């Protein structure tokens with residue numbers, strides 16, 4: 001793979017820096033282009049520098065774009081491991097199909113990612129809870145204002161050393177149930193990781209933050225009754241020992257951390273149900289004292305305990321506002337596999353060769 005070197009590298013954040021999420025970016029990126037009639041071409045590593053775009057480029061107007069989130073971890077033996085990248089490439093191509101973006105060759109993307117990670121190894125942070133976040137993205141690059149699928153695309157991967165997604169780290173999050181705005185509808189783009197889903201969630205997110213909440217808990221668009229997801233996380237509830245997560249009905253992102261947690265829980269003897277779960281059922285369980293735990297899962301959020309849910313101006317505290325044992329088991333196991341401190345019986349760690 002072609003590597004275009006830069007003359008001067010950036011200053012890396014020193015050990016101990018509070019990285020936050022998505023504020024620092026490494027020296028290089030992977031790029032690949034698509035042109036109708038030619039297919040995907042020109043895969044290379046190049047300096048991560050601003051690129052000039054014509055303001056009529058279609059991504060700026062109609063948001064025909066998709067992305068993914070993964071993480072790379074420095075292992076105790078000094079190697080680099082990525083958590084289940086094959087799952088992300090497959091999901092990205094499913095998102096591409098939904099958004100009329102031509103499918104990309106997953107082997108070329110994986111080779112590009114591994115070449116990039118080897119080049120940027122020194123950027124992988126080593127403080128507890130940190131990782132090198134990987135953001136593969138595809139944007140429509142045809143210069144045109146007609147509302148049609150583009151005939152040109154740019155695929156890129158940028159890297160960002162990150163700490164925890166929430167400013168308060170592993171402290172349980174506070175969610176507010178959104179019963180006015182809608183994130184996604186059946187037949188819409190909710191299960192694709194497309195740019196517009198995130199733009200559409202911002203209004204509710206801002207209002208939630210103003211009220212002192214971390215995130216919005218979305219309900220289904222039709223009846224405003226069933227729990228869907230949190231935008232940056234899939235949701236799980238532990239009710240009377242049963243672990244329940246909303247079924248993937250078409251408007252929910254099929255999370256890879258979600259899928260991993262379901263497998264881990266089942267293999268450890270937990271009863272896990274993927275089914276529709278109404279907000280009334282969750283809150284009735286809280287009132288009855290049988291809502292043992294609630295938590296969210298995601299690449300950026302990892303496993304995040306939920307300590308409080310507000311619905312129609314009433315606050316419901318969960319597990320005394322503390323992390324519960326199922327949440328802790330999943331956090332310890334998933335991060336243990338990711339950081340290489342636990343065995344990997346499922347083959348989820350992809351070591352960069």
Ligand code: COI
Nearest residue numbers: 069070232298299300301
């Ligand atoms: C991720 O977890 O990687 C996400 O994409 C969620 C959010 C940061 C947009």
